[in-house]
Amino acid sequence: MKEMMIILVSAILVDNFVLSKFMGCCPFLGVSKKVGSAFGMSVAVTFVMLMATAVTYPIYMLLLEPNGLQYMQTIVFILVIALFVQLVEIILKRFVPSLYKALGVYLALITTNCAVLGVTLLNITNEYNFAQSMVNALGAGLGFMLAMMLFSGVRQKLETCNIPKAFQGVPVTLVAASIVSMTFVGFGGIVEGMFG
Amino acid sequence: MSYLTTFTKGIIKENPVLVMLLGMCPSLAMTSSVKNAVGMGLAATFVLLGSNVVISLLKNVIPKQVRLPSFIVIIAGFVTLIGFILQRYLPDLYAAMGVFLSLIVVNCIILARAEAFASKNNVAASALDALGMGLGFTLALTAISTVREILGAGTWLGLPVTKNFIEPMAFFVTPAGGFFVFGILVAVVNILTKYQISRKKLGCEGCKGGCAGCGASAQDQEKGETQE
Amino acid sequence: MKKSGALEKIIRGKETVRNASLYCYVNDMRAARDIVKPIVVLVLITLVVSAALAVTYRFTKVEDTGPDLNEINTIGKTVMPEADEFEQMDTEAEGASYLFRAKNGAGIMIQAETTGYNANVPIVFLVGFDQNGAITGLSVTEQQETPGLGDKITQAEFALQFVGKTGEIGFKTGGENSVDGISGATYSSKGMIEGINRARKAFEAVKGELTQ
Numbered sequence: 322m323k324e325m326m327i328i329l330v331s332a333i334l335v336d337n338f339v340l341s342k343f344m345g346c347c348p349f350l351g352v353s354k355k356v357g358s359a360f361g362m363s364v365a366v367t368f369v370m371l372m373a374t375a376v377t378y379p380i381y382m383l384l385l386e387p388n389g390l391q392y393m394q395t396i397v398f399i400l401v402i403a404l405f406v407q408l409v410e411i412i413l414k415r416f417v418p419s420l421y422k423a424l425g426v427y428l429a430l431i432t433t434n435c436a437v438l439g440v441t442l443l444n445i446t447n448e449y450n451f452a453q454s455m456v457n458a459l460g461a462g463l464g465f466m467l468a469m470m471l472f473s474g475v476r477q478k479l480e481t482c483n484i485p486k487a488f489q490g491v492p493v494t495l496v497a498a499s500i501v502s503m504t505f506v507g508f509g510g511i512v513e514g515m516f517g
Numbered sequence: 518m519s520y521l522t523t524f525t526k527g528i529i530k531e532n533p534v535l536v537m538l539l540g541m542c543p544s545l546a547m548t549s550s551v552k553n554a555v556g557m558g559l560a561a562t563f564v565l566l567g568s569n570v571v572i573s574l575l576k577n578v579i580p581k582q583v584r585l586p587s588f589i590v591i592i593a594g595f596v597t598l599i600g601f602i603l604q605r606y607l608p609d610l611y612a613a614m615g616v617f618l619s620l621i622v623v624n625c626i627i628l629a630r631a632e633a634f635a636s637k638n639n640v641a642a643s644a645l646d647a648l649g650m651g652l653g654f655t656l657a658l659t660a661i662s663t664v665r666e667i668l669g670a671g672t673w674l675g676l677p678v679t680k681n682f683i684e685p686m687a688f689f690v691t692p693a694g695g696f697f698v699f700g701i702l703v704a705v706v707n708i709l710t711k712y713q714i715s716r717k718k719l720g721c722e723g724c725k726g727g728c729a730g731c732g733a734s735a736q737d738q739e740k741g742e743t744q745e
Numbered sequence: 746m747k748k749s750g751a752l753e754k755i756i757r758g759k760e761t762v763r764n765a766s767l768y769c770y771v772n773d774m775r776a777a778r779d780i781v782k783p784i785v786v787l788v789l790i791t792l793v794v795s796a797a798l799a800v801t802y803r804f805t806k807v808e809d810t811g812p813d814l815n816e817i818n819t820i821g822k823t824v825m826p827e828a829d830e831f832e833q834m835d836t837e838a839e840g841a842s843y844l845f846r847a848k849n850g851a852g853i854m855i856q857a858e859t860t861g862y863n864a865n866v867p868i869v870f871l872v873g874f875d876q877n878g879a880i881t882g883l884s885v886t887e888q889q890e891t892p893g894l895g896d897k898i899t900q901a902e903f904a905l906q907f908v909g910k911t912g913e914i915g916f917k918t919g920g921e922n923s924v925d926g927i928s929g930a931t932y933s934s935k936g937m938i939e940g941i942n943r944a945r946k947a948f949e950a951v952k953g954e955l956t957q
Contacts (some may be wrong), residue, residue, distance in 0.1 A: 337862070341692045343546035347625060350541065372909065392601070392802055393795070395619040396593035400791070403586055432585070433623040435542050442616050486712060487704045491538060495700030502693040550892045571914075575790075583783040587790050594794035601805040613889045670893030685893045687929055726893045 325456050328449075332460025334508035338436045339468040340498075341505060345436030349469060350494055352427070359473040360466070365427040367462025369409070370440050373402050374458040377441040378451055398441050403432045436465060474500050523642050527649030533659035535706045536713070539625040544658060545695040546617055551674045554662035555655065556610040560599050560618065563653025565627050566644060567595040569635040573643035576636045588631045589622065596621045626654060663691045664698050760868030773950035779844055811845050812856060817871070825873035827851035838950045842869075846955060852881055853948055853955055858891070859940025861888065862895045862932035872907075874948045876955060879911045895933030903927060903934075907941060914938050 339349045352362045379397050412427045414422040440461045444454035475497050484493050534540045547557040579587045603611040635643040636705045669689030671680030821831050828847030843856040852875040858867040869887035883904040891894045906924040915923045926934025
């Protein structure tokens, strides 16, 4: 249990996917302008991360590893994720149209969000078992959400600022991301403090 | 558009990282040292060249319903291939790139070029486009990593530069430093390109169709200059 | 396209019995082609790519031949200056990847792995223990820690902190077996300390073989 908590807290705060691993920067910078869309995107990403882990982990352990096909993992994982996201999109559209309306736009962008492929690959690299992998995926998703929500707040403040012309748009967003990222460095000792 | 401009546009005018703002994850994650940045740039160029050529050859065979999965499979194939090559001949670099080597699969630049250029142009033009974009990507990564490594570690490609008389500022090799240096460089390019970037919408906002959507800005620019 | 032709025939057979309308027939043909063609193309592409990869994998596969003794002997001169030459031991011990014995009985050198800040790439190091269990030296042979921070574990100042220590090492715990690590690189320092403590356990397990 303690180990699970360490994985979860590390994934959310210490090894935050966006701010310390640089995975999923594209939606982090692109979809964080409004708090609402940042939240929608994060929920969709967390959901897909969990599902992708639940699907790819057994495929790796039961199909690839026993047959010595570890080298096929990238190609198999990305294909599974791409097809899975499309499947979820179709199912949501048909059966839960309200949810589809809220998340549909983001789902289409998730296939190529490197955080999703990243979390499935890292679960294998770190030799997590199934339960640990799921916890890691949940942590990664929640960490993504935390970073997105914090950052969208920062960006709303930026909207009203008088920014030098050269920095308008993307550059100031990146500099703001740098400062948000720095705050997360402070969490470095938290895991040791809490569970040490 | 001549073959020459097909090649050169990726280097400066439409630099995939600093102007089009694609492939930001590796641009931030792999630039804490020049060696890794150049390795990542060349690996991505290899994948870009391979996938652009193959997709251009198959552009009339692939049905539009499975376009994205087909592209992804082809790209993933080349990514795995470069993984084999690096593991065999440059194991240090292979280890340094870790999971980011696999993540070239979802690098927006590659899908964007497949979608916006290779699936509409002939093989020669697609190959040149890939080489130009790959070179632009590599140069941008080298620029970012040069700043980060010199300021952050006092070295360049591992060789001491300012290490002995200026205390290195570790901030620049941390993730926060990555965002910061990237932001400053984009601002510089923004001035050089007469504020083109300020007018650009960032990232995937409102685009559909996977990260190929990330290349929407690329697609807009590509319209009207496709050649057959 | 043989496959899709056969399928069309089946669909056509069923449909003509059920519905004689030519319009529907043409429509179904088109629908069948729309469904079958993408699947066939995607499957073919995947097959070709996988086959190409399987072939290249055979040619580029690296066989693990174990450590290079020449290299071990060179590094050994700094890790355990007292030793003359090293030989690889057949025994295995938890916490050690490979074990090397000094031929003159000066001690045992252990190659081991640990995790630092960069969770993707393990740190590989060699650490030597003399007959009394005191650390004779440390050398990091492979690492991808943050340049300017964590990669200071390769420097002599870091290694020297461990030399002479005889018990389990603590991180800033005070006392004779405590080391300070590297400021700003807690993960790398702690990873190294954990790795060295594991290597010591491996040493304790096999030290009986030293005198043989």
